[in-house]
Amino acid sequence: MTDAPVVPGPTSGAEDTGPGDAIVDLLGGFVLELRQAGIPVSLTEHLDAVEAVGSIPLEDREAFKYALAATMVKHHAHWRAFSTVFEVYFSLRGSEYALGDDEEALQPEDLDDGEGGASGERPANQGGPGDALTPEELAQMLFQALLQGDDAVVRAMARQAVRRYAGMEPGRPVGGTYYLYRTLRNLDLDGMLERLVDQARDDAPESLTPLEERLQHDEFEHRIDRLKQEIEAEIRRRLVADRGVEAMARTLRKPLPEDIDFMHASREEMVSLRKALQPLARRLAVRLARKRRHGRKGPLDFRSTVRHSLSYGGVPAEPKFRYPRPSKPEIFVVADISGSVAAFARFTLHLVHAIASQFSRVRSFVFIDGIDEVTRFFEGTEDIVEAVHRVNTEADVVWVDGHSDYGHALEVFWQRWGTEVGPKTTVIILGDARNNYHASNSWVLKEVRHRARHVYWLNPEPRAYWDTGDSIVGEYGVHCDGTFECRNLRQLERFVDHLV
Amino acid sequence: MSDSVLPATEPRFGSVDDVRERLRSVDYLSDEGIAGIVYLADRLGKPVLVEGPAGTGKTQLAKSVAEITGARLIRLQCYEGLDESKALYEWNYKKQLLRIQASRNTGEQSGWDDLSDDIFSDDFLLTRPLLEAIRAEDPVVLLIDEVDRVEVETEALLLEILSDYQVSIPELGTVTARQIPLVFLTSNNTRELSEALKRRCLYLHVDYPDMEREQEIVLTKVPGVGAVLADEIARIVRSIRQLELKKAPSVSETIDWARTLVLLGVEHVDAETATSTLNILLKYQSDIAKAAKELSADQPGPGRPAGSASR
Numbered sequence: 001m002t003d004a005p006v007v008p009g010p011t012s013g014a015e016d017t018g019p020g021d022a023i024v025d026l027l028g029g030f031v032l033e034l035r036q037a038g039i040p041v042s043l044t045e046h047l048d049a050v051e052a053v054g055s056i057p058l059e060d061r062e063a064f065k066y067a068l069a070a071t072m073v074k075h076h077a078h079w080r081a082f083s084t085v086f087e088v089y090f091s092l093r094g095s096e097y098a099l100g101d102d103e104e105a106l107q108p109e110d111l112d113d114g115e116g117g118a119s120g121e122r123p124a125n126q127g128g129p130g131d132a133l134t135p136e137e138l139a140q141m142l143f144q145a146l147l148q149g150d151d152a153v154v155r156a157m158a159r160q161a162v163r164r165y166a167g168m169e170p171g172r173p174v175g176g177t178y179y180l181y182r183t184l185r186n187l188d189l190d191g192m193l194e195r196l197v198d199q200a201r202d203d204a205p206e207s208l209t210p211l212e213e214r215l216q217h218d219e220f221e222h223r224i225d226r227l228k229q230e231i232e233a234e235i236r237r238r239l240v241a242d243r244g245v246e247a248m249a250r251t252l253r254k255p256l257p258e259d260i261d262f263m264h265a266s267r268e269e270m271v272s273l274r275k276a277l278q279p280l281a282r283r284l285a286v287r288l289a290r291k292r293r294h295g296r297k298g299p300l301d302f303r304s305t306v307r308h309s310l311s312y313g314g315v316p317a318e319p320k321f322r323y324p325r326p327s328k329p330e331i332f333v334v335a336d337i338s339g340s341v342a343a344f345a346r347f348t349l350h351l352v353h354a355i356a357s358q359f360s361r362v363r364s365f366v367f368i369d370g371i372d373e374v375t376r377f378f379e380g381t382e383d384i385v386e387a388v389h390r391v392n393t394e395a396d397v398v399w400v401d402g403h404s405d406y407g408h409a410l411e412v413f414w415q416r417w418g419t420e421v422g423p424k425t426t427v428i429i430l431g432d433a434r435n436n437y438h439a440s441n442s443w444v445l446k447e448v449r450h451r452a453r454h455v456y457w458l459n460p461e462p463r464a465y466w467d468t469g470d471s472i473v474g475e476y477g478v479h480c481d482g483t484f485e486c487r488n489l490r491q492l493e494r495f496v497d498h499l500v
Numbered sequence: 501m502s503d504s505v506l507p508a509t510e511p512r513f514g515s516v517d518d519v520r521e522r523l524r525s526v527d528y529l530s531d532e533g534i535a536g537i538v539y540l541a542d543r544l545g546k547p548v549l550v551e552g553p554a555g556t557g558k559t560q561l562a563k564s565v566a567e568i569t570g571a572r573l574i575r576l577q578c579y580e581g582l583d584e585s586k587a588l589y590e591w592n593y594k595k596q597l598l599r600i601q602a603s604r605n606t607g608e609q610s611g612w613d614d615l616s617d618d619i620f621s622d623d624f625l626l627t628r629p630l631l632e633a634i635r636a637e638d639p640v641v642l643l644i645d646e647v648d649r650v651e652v653e654t655e656a657l658l659l660e661i662l663s664d665y666q667v668s669i670p671e672l673g674t675v676t677a678r679q680i681p682l683v684f685l686t687s688n689n690t691r692e693l694s695e696a697l698k699r700r701c702l703y704l705h706v707d708y709p710d711m712e713r714e715q716e717i718v719l720t721k722v723p724g725v726g727a728v729l730a731d732e733i734a735r736i737v738r739s740i741r742q743l744e745l746k747k748a749p750s751v752s753e754t755i756d757w758a759r760t761l762v763l764l765g766v767e768h769v770d771a772e773t774a775t776s777t778l779n780i781l782l783k784y785q786s787d788i789a790k791a792a793k794e795l796s797a798d799q800p801g802p803g804r805p806a807g808s809a810s811r
Contacts, residue, residue, distance in 0.1 A: 044699055048544065052702075055543040056516070056536070063516055066536040074698040076551060076689075076705045211771035211795055215732075218739045222711075274744075279689060286690050385744050 023058075024050055027068075030089050034072065037081045038256050041072045048072075061090075077276060081256055087233065088240055135186075138164070142187070146223050147196055154223070158230035161187055168238055177266075179235045189224050196220040261487050262344040262460050270343065274385075276489060277347060281354035284496060298322035328360040329426045329453065329499070334413060336431030337397060338368045338404045344460035344486070345430050346388050351496060352428075353378050353387070360424070365417070366391055367409035370399030373417070404434060406476075407441035414444045418451075426454045426499065429480075432461045433473035440472050445479035455479065458486040458495065512542045512569050512682075527720050528557070528564035529713060537704045538565060538682075547662045547683035549647075549698065552706035554688055555750020559645055561706070562684035566641035569682070574636070575643045576629040578650045587657055588667060589631045592624045599624070620671035630658075631667050633681050640681045647697075648687040655697050658685075662700040709751065711738045717751060722758040732769045733758050740781065740791050749781040757781050771796050 031046050048071040056063045065086055073082045138160060145153035162168075165186040166179040200216045260269050304320035312318070333352055335345035349364055356362045356378075363375045372395045377387045399408060421427065427448055449455045457480045459466065459473055467474045477483040486492050513519045520535040530538075538561075541548045550558045566573040576587060584590075596619040603615060627635065633642040644658065660666060665677035685701060687693060709717065715734035718725060725733075733754065741748045749757075757780045766773055775792040782788045 040695075042695075042699055048546070048702075051544055052540055055540060060516075062532050063536050066533045067540055069533075070537045070540060070702040070704060074549075074701075074703045079705065209770055211736075211769075211774065214795065215735045215739060218742065219735065222738075283689075283691055 023053060027053070030068070030085070031072070033085050033089055034082065037085050038259060039073060039078045039081055039085075045072045045074075078256060080272070087236060135164075139187070139192075142227075143192060143195065143199075146192065146220065146227065147199060149219075149223055151226075154227050155230050158227055159234050162231055162234045162238065166235060166238075168235070168242070179239075180232055183231055183235070184228070189228070193217075193220055193224060259488050259490060262347060263341065263487070265343065273347065273489065277350060278354075280489060280493060281351055284351075284493060285355045285358065287497075328358065330361045330422070330424050331359045331363070331499075332417075332421065332425055332427045332452075333362065333364045334371075334409075334427065334429045335364065335366050336368070336404060336406070336409075337366045337392065337395075338402075340404075340434065341430070341432050341460050342392070344458075346392070347489070348428075348430050348458065348486075348492060349391065350384055350388055351492060353384050355496070364391075365413060366395050366397055367406075367413075368397045368399075368402055369405035369408055370397050371409040371412050371416075372396045403436050404431070405438045406431065406433060406435045406472075407439040410444040411441050414447060418444075418447065421448055421451045423451070423453055425452045426456070427452050428456045428458060428499075429476075430458045430460075430486075432459055432471060433457075433466075433476055434470050435472050437470050440475050442472075442475050442479060445476055449479050449481070454481045456481060456495075456499075457483040458492075459483060460487055461485070462487060513539050515539070522568040523564055526564050526567045528560060529709075529717050529720065530561075531709070531713060534561065534704065534706065537702055541682060541702055544702070545665075545680040547685060547701045548704055549685045549687065549693070549701035550704045550706055551687045551689050553708065553748065553750065555752040556706045556708060557751055558684075558686040558706055559643065562641060562643040562686070565682060565684070566643075569639060569641065571639035571641045571682070572636070573641050573643060574629050574633045574681075575645060577645045578647050580649055580651065582650050582654055584657060586628060587630050587654075588628050589669060590626045590628065591620070591671075592626050596624050622672075625669075625672070630661055631675065633683075634661065634665060634667055634675055634677045636681070637678060639679065642681050642683045644683070644685045646688060647685045648690045648693060652691075652694055655694050659696055659700065662697070708741060708748065711735060714738070714751065714754060718755060718758045721755050722762060724762045725758055726767065729761065729767060729769070730758070733761070736769060736774060736795070737781070739795075743790060743794055745782065745787045745790065746784045747782070747787065753781050 027046070027050055031041050031049070034041050049068055052067040052071045053064065056067050058064060065083075068086065069079070069082055073079060138157070141153070142157045142161070144150075145157055161183055162179070165183045167182060168179055197213065197217050197220060200220075201213065204212075260273055262273075265273060298321050301320045301322045305316050305318070308318050308320055309316040331352060333349060335349060337345045345366065349366075352359075352362055353364070362378075363373065364378065365371055365373050374391045374395050377390045377394070378384070399405070429445075445455060457473065457476060461471070463485045465471065473483060484491070484495050486495060513522070516532075516536050516539045519539045520530055523530045523535065523538075537548060540546075550561060552558055563573060565571075599619050600615065625631075629642070633640050647655070647658070660668065662683065665680055666674050668674045685697075708714075711734045714737065715730045718730040718733055719727065722730075737749055737754050737757075757777065760777055760780050761769065761773070764773075764777075774795050778788050778791055778795075782791055
């Protein structure tokens with residue numbers, strides 16, 4: 001980047017102000033990384049990006065980032081993945097100047113330290129400006145900085161904290177999250193938040209109203225979030241310095257929200273999944289409603305055709321068709337909510353109820369070893385999140401010991417609700433079919449299938465794990481119209497689409 | 501690429517900061533990303549696809565850019581069922597009929613070829629927004645609003661314009677733009693736009709502004725609001741947006757709320773005022789109930805999931 005300074009010309013033509021070869025190579029590598037991360041970048045978009053960086057001042061790191069994003073990332077959900085790749089890929093190359101303003105906030109020794117890390121020495125042993133501080137003093141300084149919202153000091157403190165607490169060792173094959181965890185554990189940010197709120201309460205001239213307190217709380221939470229981001233960025237920078245760009249791009253790659261595996265999502269990923277779910281449900285509902293309206297024409301409407309033929313002198317020149325009214329299926333969702341698959345069940349329940357208008361009726365049942373109907377939690381409330389929360393806390397699903405027992409759950413389902421399954425009903429069973437070696441009672445499914453329109457089984461485990469250990473999905477599967485692997489939002493969406 | 505065919509257009513902006521300053525002068529407070537992409541759109545001669553939640557100033561961006569460049573704004577509002585004759589052009593059928601009738605009455609003995617050449621000429625063409633933008637002599641900004649409302653098939657109508665700034669009319673030939681207009685497409689993301697469309701555009705996601713910017717927006721847009729009140733408003737709105745709601749308050753709703761508070765003569769928002777005027781910020785009963793409960797509780801309640809603050 002440094003050796004190819006490009007001054008944007010006054011004309012808009014790309015040829016005369018074309019960016020240098022170095023940039024083109026650099027971008028080529030970056031595009032490869034993006035594709036590796038799952039972001040589709042087409043050739044035209046790549047060319048656009050090359051053209052775009054020719055028109056902006058390269059010294060401006062933010063502008064550079066936005067230019068790349070605008071030309072290559074065409075989906076908001078991909079932004080996070082893009083951002084990570086960008087930070088990793090350009091973190092070292094930009095260090096001469098792009099991070100310059102960060103470095104200025106610190107004393108020169110700190111710069112040495114950064115380079116020391118790059119050449120393979122242990123950064124933790126280097127003398128930094130904050131090293132003289134005791135942990136208490138450090139915590140106190142951080143506390144003050146957060147209290148006053150002083151960004152520069154917060155940033156410096158984040159670096160200091162990483163250097164001190166993360167205990168990063170060159171070449172050690174652990175991911176960034178491990179270091180992040182170690183740093184955060186030492187800083188005790190939850191305690192910090194409480195102390196900040198207390199401090200604000202004491203500082204206020206008169207006592208704070210609950211609302212003011214609440215706002216203070218949110219403000220501090222926001223600042224602490226920023227601190228966490230700083231720490232994460234610092235760890236990333238050090239990791240890249242240690243292991244090189246290519247290796248880090250691979251480890252730090254963040255999956256796109258629709259590809260996050262339900263069963264192995266981190267807490268943070270869960271949040272982004274939840275965020276992605278709402279728009280997904282809305283989009284799906286719109287699409288399904290549209291499909292229903294614009295579907296093929298219905299059967300010939302004889303009466304209307306004859307009526308309209310009068311204006312052509314009795315010649316049926318304009319055939320009329322009935323408005324198509326595809327029947328809406330009735331849905332029974334039977335979900336395993338034991339620990340291993342709870343997240344998956346939650347998302348599916350959420351999605352199915354969010355598009356409940358596309359079905360004539362949705363009834364939900366949840367089980368672990370006992371089974372309970374939970375439709376009532378969803379009725380009369382518009383807040384699906386709240387309803388799903390109540391399902392998890394209030395439903396009566398434990399019969400003996402709270403370990404999954406599909407056999408017993410299915411048996412009770414059949415006894416209590418079996419007669420209500422009718423020819424318009426589609427039964428969807430969610431679970432990994434890990435039955436803890438109980439009796440399978442797969443005859444229930446056979447019976448259900450006789451009565452119901454369809455029986456589907458959704459399994460959140462990878463197909464390769466099916467029927468291993470205590471999983472008996474194969475035994476149930478023979479009585480279903482389809483068994484689907486459903487590990488991420490993309491697969492879930494496809495299934496729901498198929499359902500309607 | 502098609503750039504060589506197109507007439508070179510003078511750059512409209514000197515730098516990213518220039519865009520930002522000029523947008524500010526018409527009371528549109530942009531951030532780094534918005535200004536940068538408007539600048540790039542001008543330099544690269546590419547359309548901008550603006551996506552984001554409702555009420556974050558997507559349409560306003562196009563209007564403001566038109567204002568600062570002194571261009572005429574041509575707006576195409578998309579809706580389900582939009583077709584060629586509403587978006588591109590249409591032959592003036594009635595006028596053509598009249599023309600044929602007239603020639604018959606005056607007993608002109610012109611040949612079929614002359615006549616068909618005549619009735620398929622400019623005089624009989626009704627221009628619709630897209631064609632109008634292409635043929636305009638004066639500077640224009642084309643706004644294609646809520647493009648996600650048209651069907652996927654109809655999107656194809658836009659492709660020729662967006663990539664080559666031209667419209668092909670079978671009877672007339674190809675109409676090419678005399679200058680490259682700035683084009684903005686907005687989408688509320690109710691459905692995924694086609695790859696072909698996205699590929700031709702620069703992508704800009706406009707999200708809710710951060711607290712400082714929102715406060716500034718309130719200060720510029722609402723006359724008579726004090727700095728303290730604006731700060732409180734921005735902070736309360738930020739807290740509300742962190743809740744899981746059906747529809748988070750948009751920027752325009754924040755402004756409405758600020759106006760209301762100013763009209764009510766409120767100088768300091770307390771929990772009671774906030775809850776009693778929440779219906780301006782939020783439009784769903786369940787959302788209002790939830791927010792009211794949250795605002796009056798001293799500590800963040802259980803309804804608020806952990807980690808929702810990280811954005």
